[in-house]
Amino acid sequence: xxxxxxxxxxxxxxxxxxxxxxxxxxxxxxxxxxxxxxxxxxxxxxxxxxxxxxxxxxxxxxxxxxxxxxxxxxxxxxxxxxxxxxxxxxxxxxxxxxxxxxxxxxxxxxxxxxxxxxxxxxxxxxxxxxxxxxxxxxxxxxxxxxxxxxxxxxxxxxxxxxxxxxxxxxxxxxxxxxxxxxxxxxxxxxxxxxxxxxxxxxxxxxxxxxxxxxxxxxxxxxxxxxxxxxxxxxxxxxxxxxxxxxxxxxxxxxxxxxxxxxxxxxxxxxxxxxxxxxxxxxxxxxxxxxxxxxxxxxxxxxxxxxxxxxxxxxxxxxxxxxxxxxxxxxxxxxxxxxxxxxxxxx
Amino acid sequence: xxxxxxxxxxxxxxxxxxxxxxxxxxxxxxxxxxxxxxxxxxxxxxxxxxxxxxxxxxxxxxxxxxxxxxxxxxxxxxxxxxxxxxxxxxxxxxxxxxxxxxxxxxxxxxxxxxxxxxxxxxxxxxxxxxxxxxxxxxxxxxxxxxxxxxxxxxxxxxxxxxxxxxxxxxxxxxxxxxxxxxxxxxxxxxxxxxxxxxxxxxxxxxxxxxxxxxxxxxxxxxxxxxxxxxxxxxxxxxxxxxxxxxxxxx
Amino acid sequence: xxxxxxxxxxxxxxxxxxxxxxxxxxxxxxxxxxxxxxxxxxxxxxxxxxxxxxxxxxxxxxxxxxxxxxxxxxxxxxxxxxxxxxxxxxxxxxxxxxxxxxxxxxxxxxxxxxxxxxxxxxxxxxxxxxxxxxxxxxxxxxxxxxxxxxxxxxxxxxxxxxxxxxxxxxxxxxxxxxxxxxxxxxxxxxxxxxxxxxxxxxxxxxxxxxxxxxxxxxxxxxxxxxxxxxxxxxxxxxxxxxxxxxxxxxxxxxxxxxxxxxxxxxxxxxxxxxxxxxxxxxxxxx
Numbered sequence: 001x002x003x004x005x006x007x008x009x010x011x012x013x014x015x016x017x018x019x020x021x022x023x024x025x026x027x028x029x030x031x032x033x034x035x036x037x038x039x040x041x042x043x044x045x046x047x048x049x050x051x052x053x054x055x056x057x058x059x060x061x062x063x064x065x066x067x068x069x070x071x072x073x074x075x076x077x078x079x080x081x082x083x084x085x086x087x088x089x090x091x092x093x094x095x096x097x098x099x100x101x102x103x104x105x106x107x108x109x110x111x112x113x114x115x116x117x118x119x120x121x122x123x124x125x126x127x128x129x130x131x132x133x134x135x136x137x138x139x140x141x142x143x144x145x146x147x148x149x150x151x152x153x154x155x156x157x158x159x160x161x162x163x164x165x166x167x168x169x170x171x172x173x174x175x176x177x178x179x180x181x182x183x184x185x186x187x188x189x190x191x192x193x194x195x196x197x198x199x200x201x202x203x204x205x206x207x208x209x210x211x212x213x214x215x216x217x218x219x220x221x222x223x224x225x226x227x228x229x230x231x232x233x234x235x236x237x238x239x240x241x242x243x244x245x246x247x248x249x250x251x252x253x254x255x256x257x258x259x260x261x262x263x264x265x266x267x268x269x270x271x272x273x274x275x276x277x278x279x280x281x282x283x284x285x286x287x288x289x290x291x292x293x294x295x296x297x298x299x300x301x302x303x304x305x306x307x308x309x310x311x312x313x314x315x316x317x318x319x320x321x322x323x324x325x326x327x328x329x330x331x332x333x334x335x336x337x338x339x340x341x342x343x344x345x346x
Numbered sequence: 347x348x349x350x351x352x353x354x355x356x357x358x359x360x361x362x363x364x365x366x367x368x369x370x371x372x373x374x375x376x377x378x379x380x381x382x383x384x385x386x387x388x389x390x391x392x393x394x395x396x397x398x399x400x401x402x403x404x405x406x407x408x409x410x411x412x413x414x415x416x417x418x419x420x421x422x423x424x425x426x427x428x429x430x431x432x433x434x435x436x437x438x439x440x441x442x443x444x445x446x447x448x449x450x451x452x453x454x455x456x457x458x459x460x461x462x463x464x465x466x467x468x469x470x471x472x473x474x475x476x477x478x479x480x481x482x483x484x485x486x487x488x489x490x491x492x493x494x495x496x497x498x499x500x501x502x503x504x505x506x507x508x509x510x511x512x513x514x515x516x517x518x519x520x521x522x523x524x525x526x527x528x529x530x531x532x533x534x535x536x537x538x539x540x541x542x543x544x545x546x547x548x549x550x551x552x553x554x555x556x557x558x559x560x561x562x563x564x565x566x567x568x569x570x571x572x573x574x575x576x577x578x579x580x581x582x583x584x585x586x587x588x589x590x591x592x593x594x595x596x
Numbered sequence: 597x598x599x600x601x602x603x604x605x606x607x608x609x610x611x612x613x614x615x616x617x618x619x620x621x622x623x624x625x626x627x628x629x630x631x632x633x634x635x636x637x638x639x640x641x642x643x644x645x646x647x648x649x650x651x652x653x654x655x656x657x658x659x660x661x662x663x664x665x666x667x668x669x670x671x672x673x674x675x676x677x678x679x680x681x682x683x684x685x686x687x688x689x690x691x692x693x694x695x696x697x698x699x700x701x702x703x704x705x706x707x708x709x710x711x712x713x714x715x716x717x718x719x720x721x722x723x724x725x726x727x728x729x730x731x732x733x734x735x736x737x738x739x740x741x742x743x744x745x746x747x748x749x750x751x752x753x754x755x756x757x758x759x760x761x762x763x764x765x766x767x768x769x770x771x772x773x774x775x776x777x778x779x780x781x782x783x784x785x786x787x788x789x790x791x792x793x794x795x796x797x798x799x800x801x802x803x804x805x806x807x808x809x810x811x812x813x814x815x816x817x818x819x820x821x822x823x824x825x826x827x828x829x830x831x832x833x834x835x836x837x838x839x840x841x842x843x844x845x846x847x848x849x850x851x852x853x854x855x856x857x858x859x860x861x862x863x864x865x866x867x868x869x870x871x872x873x874x875x876x877x878x879x880x881x882x
Contacts, residue, residue, distance in 0.1 A: 006475045006484055013443055013488060014465025014474075068686050116869065122685035123628055127824050128868050134817050135861045142854065196451040197460040199440075203448050206437040213435070215395065215423035215452035215510055224458075254813055258693045265690060299701030305694025309687045310679055 018194035027273070028183065035176060042171035048283045049178040050239045055263045056182075056189060057232030063269030064193055065225050066205035067117055070257050071133030072233055074113075075249035076229025078136065079106040079234025084153040084247035085146070093159045099181065099238045106234020107227050114226040120218050131256070137252035152248030156241065167243065174243035181239060185232060190272060192228070201225055238275045254297075261304055349411070350375040350544045351396070351427070351514050356405035358388075358568075360394055365391045366402070367569040373514070373546055380547045380559035384588060388568035389548045390432055392517050397429050398422050422484065423452070426513030430503045430520055432548075438492040442483045442502050445491065446474050449509035473509070480538075481505040482531060497528030504535060514544045521551055533557075556580065564588070600847050602621075606735035607804065609742035612876050614797035614815070615822040616749065617790020623828030624765060625681055626784055628688045631636020631695040632794055632819055633812030639665040639795020640807045641703065644712050654717045658741075658799055665795020670788035677787065678780075696739040696812045711808040714799070738800055745793070750831055762786060823863045 034045055054076055061067040082102035085091070092098040116128045140147045154316050160166045165173045192198050203211040204218050212218050241247045250256070259282070267278030289297040352374040358366035365388045365399045373379050381389055390519045394400040396407060398419035406415045411456065414422055437445055447464045450473045455463070464470055478484045481501050486494055491502065504520055521532045532556060539545060549555050555576070564571040566588055572579070579585055618632040639661035646652040646660055680691050716734065724731045753759040764772040765782050773779050798807070805815065818841070826837030841860050846877075848859035 006479060007471060010443060010475045010478070010487070011465050011468075014447060014471065017465075018463045019431060062686075068689070070689065074433055089564070116865065120868065123622075124824070124868055126628065126685070126689060127820050128865065130817060130820070131861055131864055131868075135858065135865075138857050138861070142857075192460045194463050195460045196447075196456050196464045197458055199444060199451070199464060202440060203437050203445075206439055207435055209399070210431075210435040210437065210506075213399075213423065213429060213431075214417040214449045214506060215420050215428075216448070216457060217418075217420045221458070224460075228688040254816075255521045258697075261686075261690060261693075296701045298697045298703055299705075302697025302699075303699065305690050305697065306676070307694075309683065309691040309694070310676070336515050 005216045018190075025271075027276075031179060031183075035179070039170070042121070042175040044283060046171050046175045046178045046243050048279050049175065049182045050108040050236050050243070051260075051263060051283060052279035053178075053182045053239065054233055054236040054260060054274040054339070055267070055279050056186065057236065057275075058105055058260055058264050059074060059272060059275045060189060060193075060229040060232065060271050061226055062199065062264060063271070063274065064201045064205065065222055067222070067226065068122050068125055069117070069129040070254075070261070071129035071131070071255065072229075072260055073252050073254070073256040074129070074136045075106045075230040075233035076080040076237035076240075076256065077133075077140070077249075078109050078237065079103060080237030080241045080251040081140065081147060081153065082106070082234070083238035084156045084239040087158055087242070087245075088153065088156045095158055095161050095177070095242050099235060099242065102238035103231045103235040106237070107231035109234075110230020111223065113230075114223040117218070117226060117288060120224055128259075133252055133254065133257060137249060140249055140252060148248075150249060152246060153241075154246075156245045156247065158245050161215045164254060167245070178239050181235065185235065186272070186276075189232070191270060194346050197221065216336065257303070262301065262308075265308060347595070348375045349373065350409070351410040351546070353396070354406045354408065354410075356392070356395060356407065357403050358400060359403045366395060366567050367403070367567065369565075369568070369570055371563060371570065373544060374431060374561070376541055376544055378545050378547070378558055378560045380549060380555045380562045381420075381565055382549065382552075382555060382562060383565035383571070387565040389565055390518055391568070392427060393429055393518050393548065394566065397427065420452075423510055423512075426511075427516070428507040428510045428512040428514075428518035430507045430518055432518040432522055434499050434503050436491045436502060436506075439490060441488050441490060442478065442494070442498075442505070443474065443487040445502060445506055446477050446483075446509050449506050450474050450477070453510050462581060477505050477509050481508075481535060492510075497524050497531065500524050500528075502533060504532070508539070508543075512543060515539065516548065517545060517547045519548055519550065521549070521554060600850050601843065602731060602739075603735060603848035604843030605839060605843070606738045607846055608839035609746070610738055610801040610804065611818060611822055612838035613742045613745055613840050614794050615819040615838060617787075617793045617832065618819050618833050618861075619823045619826065619828050619834045620762075620786055620790050622823055624769075624786060626761070628685055628692065629677075629679070630689060630692040630816055630820075631699065631812065632791075632797055633789040633815045634696055634699040635665045635669055636794040636798035636815070637699065637703065637807070637809075637811040638798070639792075640714075640798035640802045640805075640811065641707055641712070642795065643799035643802065644707075644714055644807065648715050650711075654714070654720070658796060661799035662792040662796040663880055665798070666788045666792030668795075669791025670716060670784060670822060673784050673787040678783075681783075683747070696816070697811060700809050707809065709809055711806055712802075713807070714802045716803060734803065740803075741800060745796075746831070746835060758782075758785075818860075821860060825864060825867045 036135050038045065054072075057075070058069065058072050061069060079102040082105045083098050086098040086101060086139075087093070092101055117125045118134070120128075141149055144150070161173060161177055167173050193201070200211065200216045201222055203214065203216060204221060208218055237251055240251070259317050263278040263282045264275050265278070266281050267274030267276065286297065289300050293300070349372050351371075353369055353371045356366055356369045356371075357364070360391050369392060379393070383389055391400065395402050398417060398421075402415065406413055408414065409422070409425055409427055412425070414425065414427070417425070447470065448457070450470050454467070454470055456467060456470065470590055478487050481504065483498065483502060483505060486498055491499065493504070500520065504517070507515055517536065520536060521529050524532055536545070536547070536558065547555070547558060561573070562576055563573045564579065564585055571588065572582060572585060574582070617635075617858060618629060621627055621629050621632070642664040643657045643661045646657040647654055652660070680688055696759055701843050715809060720734045724733060748768050753768070761772070761777045761782055764775065764777060765779050769779050782876070798811075805811070821841060822837050825841070826834035844859050844863060848855065849857070852859075
């Protein structure tokens with residue numbers, strides 16, 4: 001093979017990683033269509049969008065960098081309270097600006113705690129992330145004068161978006177807002193994971209020893225993605241506050257971090273859509289189960305988790321594989337793993 | 347006779363065990379230097395110390411007269427010191443194309459770019475294509491590393507180390523475990539490495555060592571036993587004695 | 597001040613009895629059992645039923661709570677846990693969280709969601725007066741029982757054959773199997789015993805700790821702190837860590853009430869930063 005065709009081949013293969021599959025386009029078209037097609041369901045759709053963004057943030061660190069976090073709610077809650085306080089005290093009245101500010105605040109927290117997850121084993125990371133979330137909850141509880149304590153943050157008023165769109169009780173504005181934020185942040189995340197940086201994360205996740213031996217500054221990259229993911233989680237939390245005009249200690253609950261893991265596991269980690277698909281499935285399931293047994297639905301969630309692990313996560317989430325295989329076949333340019341290995345002995 | 351890599355009194359202790367014992371190794375620029383010794387002599391430990399995977403308990407490491415003892419592993423790669431692993435350390439879920447792209451991206455300083463995909467840089471693509479070509483990996487470049495035959499994986503292991511355009515390349519038993527039919531590919535590639543790259547080779551295969559090396563250091567029980575030209579080492583009775591009990595290669 | 601110390605020691609030793617099963621499980625099987633608190637809760641509620649509803653004397657109810665939780669642990673270990681040992685830590689976390697959710701909901705359904713208290717026998721109420729220091733009878737009992745248990749544990753590990761088999765299996769399971777030690781039954785018995793201890797701790801400490809359906813969630817972090825700070829390769833590590841945390845928590849809440857709860861969390865985070873393997877790890881252990 002002479003160099004020029006190989007050059008073209010390499011170039012196109014590297015570029016193919018970031019091409020849009022038709023299914024992706026279909027997904028987002030369908031999502032935008034729900035604005036008009038399902039106006040009565042906008043409230044739950046908003047919740048799904050927020051949960052999806054939250055799950056996306058976890059996917060960035062779990063699916064792409066291999067960091068197991070049991071306290072991701074820390075950043076969600078931090079962003080939630082930041083947005084609430086900004087609105088309540090009239091510091092930043094434009095919701096979008098407050099959203100950005102809350103996300104940045106969560107990023108700062110993420111950066112500050114990132115060094116805690118660099119060292120140690122999976123167990124240490126679980127412990128530390130759990131600890132950070134618990135500490136934050138305690139702080140929020142303790143400084144009830146600021147946060148409203150167990151009663152939650154009262155008197156949060158969200159001014160109309162761009163001064164034009166009032167947050168109505170049917171959730172129309174809320175949904176368009178949340179979906180818009182989700183889409184924009186998703187596009188950015190997509191850019192990130194398909195970049196050289198994103199590739200280096202996969203390397204770190206797969207073999208950190210080798211990654212360092214290739215020249216990748218492992219710790220610096222992990223800090224970077226952890227910070228970004230914290231920002232995403234913070235934005236999700238801020239969205240929750242802004243769309244419900246309320247923030248309570250439950251944003252820091254362990255349940256939230258645990259449910260989030262389940263959401264990501266249902267959809268599958270490591271391809272960005274897992275969190276979104278998982279959010280849809282989880283919320284619908286929760287809605288259904290709550291209507292059956294309002295108080296005891298955590299039992300069924302627990303049962304699902306146990307079953308999921310016993311059956312094997314791979315087999316459980318293999319229901320998404322046909323979808324992914326279909327996507328691969330539709331797009332001839334991305335024949336991942338289907339390259340024929342020539343027989344040895346040439 | 348410039349020294350490109352040098353250790354001064356390098357020592358590594360694990361509790362009471364001295365794995366590396368006062369090693370003062372001198373590697374000349376451009377040379378083909380082999381490091382041999384019986385199993386358990388501490389050869390891989392020495393490589394781990396040189397590359398920053400392990401921290402020495404005493405001593406210094408100098409790269410081009412620059413003290414790199416305190417530098418982290420990835421910083422040493424940036425300064426031009428890379429290695430291969432005795433047991434393949436590859437990215438099971440990535441393809442050879444992606445793996446080599448990683449190494450080249452880091453070398454070009456593009457590794458932290460979070461906006462542009464690697465394929466958008468012509469220089470990167472050029473280098474990646476070149477490496478895949480010369481390491482005979484072009485035909486399997488899109489297969490996941492975990493499904494590649496062992497010989498190809500070994501080639502990839504070396505390709506990744508070379509992709510960083512090192513000044514000093516540490517090869518830890520490059521032909522280990524490779525079936526007979528595929529060994530010549532590895533040997534050819536090692537022999538074809540550019541002259542400005544200094545190579546420190548650990549090997550058990552004496553055939554390869556004597557064909558390749560200009561200078562040989564023998565490591566026994568973590569200490570430098572004897573050093574010299576291949577002819578001198580081959581004739582040295584002490585070296586033969588140290589290898590008694592080892593299966594003799596031709 | 598001595599009363600604080602005394603209360604702290606009682607709390608600490610209670611934490612130790614509760615958490616040592618987790619430490620051994622983690623060190624032995626490298627298994628992250630976040631559901632450990634559920635066994636403690638089981639023992640606590642068992643004791644509540646025995647004492648409050650069936651009139652069993654408190655001291656008699658304690659070993660029964662132990663047996664109940666131990667049996668529960670043995671059954672779950674042989675049927676469910678054994679399939680999850682080889683899975684990734686993430687899977688273990690998901691699995692045990694699932695168990696926690698199920699146990700919390702189940703207890704909520706059967707026992708109600710408000711806090712329940714054990715009706716302590718009258719001879720446990722009140723204090724002794726020892727040299728001007730108020731020594732609560734109940735807390736004294738806790739210290740005595742937990743102290744005896746700790747001694748018994750240490751002796752068992754050090755002096756008996758089961759103890760040596762256990763220590764061997766903790767050090768290196770593969771080699772232990774190679775020596776003919778039935779690692780599987782060692783695991784099962786140890787898990788059962790650890791769960792039983794947790795149940796005993798739950799029963800004994802229900803008054804101090806507060807027994808309600810969310811007990812496993814509330815105390816999960818405490819157990820994890822004990823295990824992380826104390827390491828998993830000895831008994832003394834978690835023991836000292838528990839004491840440290842118990843005293844720290846009680847003293848912190850008394851002297852610096854606004855920050856009291858943070859004391860232990862800060863200790864944990866500080867320890868994890870400085871020594872990711874724990875404070876009291878034996879050199880050379882895995």
